[in-house]
Amino acid sequence: MIGGAEDKGLNPERGEFQQQNLNYVELGILRRIVEETGGIDARIEVITTASTIPFEVGNNYLNAFGKIGCTNIDVMHIQKHEQALDEDCIKRIRACDGVMFSGGNQKRLTSIFNGTEFLETIIHRYQKEKFVIAGTSAGAMAMSETMIYEGNASRAHLKGEVKTTRGLGFMSNVIFDSHFEKRGRFGRLAQVVATNPKCIGVGLGEDTGMIITHGDRMEAIGSGLVMILDGHEINHTNIANIPTGNPLSVENLKVHFCARGNGYLIKERKFVEQITKSSEAVASDMF
Amino acid sequence: MIGGAEDKGLNPERGEFQQQNLNYVELGILRRIVEETGGIDARIEVITTASTIPFEVGNNYLNAFGKIGCTNIDVMHIQKHEQALDEDCIKRIRACDGVMFSGGNQKRLTSIFNGTEFLETIIHRYQKEKFVIAGTSAGAMAMSETMIYEGNASRAHLKGEVKTTRGLGFMSNVIFDSHFEKRGRFGRLAQVVATNPKCIGVGLGEDTGMIITHGDRMEAIGSGLVMILDGHEINHTNIANIPTGNPLSVENLKVHFCARGNGYLIKERKFVEQITKSSEAVASDMF
Numbered sequence: 001m002i003g004g005a006e007d008k009g010l011n012p013e014r015g016e017f018q019q020q021n022l023n024y025v026e027l028g029i030l031r032r033i034v035e036e037t038g039g040i041d042a043r044i045e046v047i048t049t050a051s052t053i054p055f056e057v058g059n060n061y062l063n064a065f066g067k068i069g070c071t072n073i074d075v076m077h078i079q080k081h082e083q084a085l086d087e088d089c090i091k092r093i094r095a096c097d098g099v100m101f102s103g104g105n106q107k108r109l110t111s112i113f114n115g116t117e118f119l120e121t122i123i124h125r126y127q128k129e130k131f132v133i134a135g136t137s138a139g140a141m142a143m144s145e146t147m148i149y150e151g152n153a154s155r156a157h158l159k160g161e162v163k164t165t166r167g168l169g170f171m172s173n174v175i176f177d178s179h180f181e182k183r184g185r186f187g188r189l190a191q192v193v194a195t196n197p198k199c200i201g202v203g204l205g206e207d208t209g210m211i212i213t214h215g216d217r218m219e220a221i222g223s224g225l226v227m228i229l230d231g232h233e234i235n236h237t238n239i240a241n242i243p244t245g246n247p248l249s250v251e252n253l254k255v256h257f258c259a260r261g262n263g264y265l266i267k268e269r270k271f272v273e274q275i276t277k278s279s280e281a282v283a284s285d286m287f
Numbered sequence: 288m289i290g291g292a293e294d295k296g297l298n299p300e301r302g303e304f305q306q307q308n309l310n311y312v313e314l315g316i317l318r319r320i321v322e323e324t325g326g327i328d329a330r331i332e333v334i335t336t337a338s339t340i341p342f343e344v345g346n347n348y349l350n351a352f353g354k355i356g357c358t359n360i361d362v363m364h365i366q367k368h369e370q371a372l373d374e375d376c377i378k379r380i381r382a383c384d385g386v387m388f389s390g391g392n393q394k395r396l397t398s399i400f401n402g403t404e405f406l407e408t409i410i411h412r413y414q415k416e417k418f419v420i421a422g423t424s425a426g427a428m429a430m431s432e433t434m435i436y437e438g439n440a441s442r443a444h445l446k447g448e449v450k451t452t453r454g455l456g457f458m459s460n461v462i463f464d465s466h467f468e469k470r471g472r473f474g475r476l477a478q479v480v481a482t483n484p485k486c487i488g489v490g491l492g493e494d495t496g497m498i499i500t501h502g503d504r505m506e507a508i509g510s511g512l513v514m515i516l517d518g519h520e521i522n523h524t525n526i527a528n529i530p531t532g533n534p535l536s537v538e539n540l541k542v543h544f545c546a547r548g549n550g551y552l553i554k555e556r557k558f559v560e561q562i563t564k565s566s567e568a569v570a571s572d573m574f
Contacts (some may be wrong), residue, residue, distance in 0.1 A: 184471015
């Protein structure tokens, strides 16, 4: 899951700017996705459904993966529910090693994919096989069962301001938010966690991501920060008792800041100072 | 301490708008300040030093306190260090029941007042007598020993991005930030708390404040939220070891959201679900 605006190897000399000018080869999140998926020959389908400018977005990713040396990337421009029912699309999902959901609007993802065999196939492969699901911005936010789709950051401390609905449902024990520091979204994720303390809140900064393996083990990657919000020890909250529009009261929300190399174990709810790469990534040993 | 933009009883029909349109008489923070200071006959000096438009700011406060029914409010337009040395100003501080620092730039407050008898007199009266110090925005941020004066919210997760200096020094065990949700300042206060875990971070929302009595007992007032950041149980942070500009790693920051009526005890580091008014406010019984 990536917080948006991941480094796509843009070329500043040609007027292509990125907020963080990190060494693409050393730190690129996309490079790590390729590594997790099995290396530069892995087949990755880029799904541009969240975006209303799918061709531009798709070409950006083809270009970025191309710079890494990938030889087997393709783009799926599914823009309507009926296209998701197409047997060829499902076949492509059965044949690839991983998918990458682009950014855009997360409600486009859920309204087009929820209830389809296309989505069931992704979920089945994710649960039963070695299969990578990547997503950025809206593509990350849609991954959990509970998905935030609206909420003004400066009013997010008021009950009812943050709206959630059912996401794509790859995971049930986490809730994602993206562009986290840039858009000041701490309050909005905190409200959702206070309402669903079963779930760990994962606030993804830009050009920053979390690799989750076996639905449990998280490793922070990229140039920024992932904030973990743990509501399991909340002693008091007024959220059930106050009228909509009133400010929240919350006692004892636990927060961790994960920079690159830090990890978190969801089931144990444990911050890990230095987490090793997942065995899959080590095994692929692509570079 | 008020997070800025407190309700000043503006009149929308005359084109005077406030973000929160709450009932001024019931919820006004200024009314509570008057109550704490001793009632509508209490003498309060409004200190406009932080502002570069002191006369406009001063008149706003005279007008707002006037609407409450106050009869004994005055304004001190100290704009230079040498004016702070004036014996008449010091006499006025000796004679009043409380002071109110306006918003503006907190570095103007420290550069003009630090090291003066004017400030020493305020501190002495605060420590030894029944004396109220109020402040909004910059006027709140300057109150602690450690004062934040700069830090871009969207880059506040990077080491060195948040700048602090010595404030007016009324309290040593807290650090204030203002306009907290509106400007997405969680990361910036968290960075300062991670560096100074001795101090409790107090993030003040707009039209929201904390009443602190006996340097320990906090009561949230106003229409929004005060976030408390407690760094005493931080297990791991990389802040001492990473180069400037790198993202922070922090394990186990404790956060509380205080809405109106919630409290916090600084020494015990304890959230209080329902805190009663301070005995001073009850005793004044102005209304």
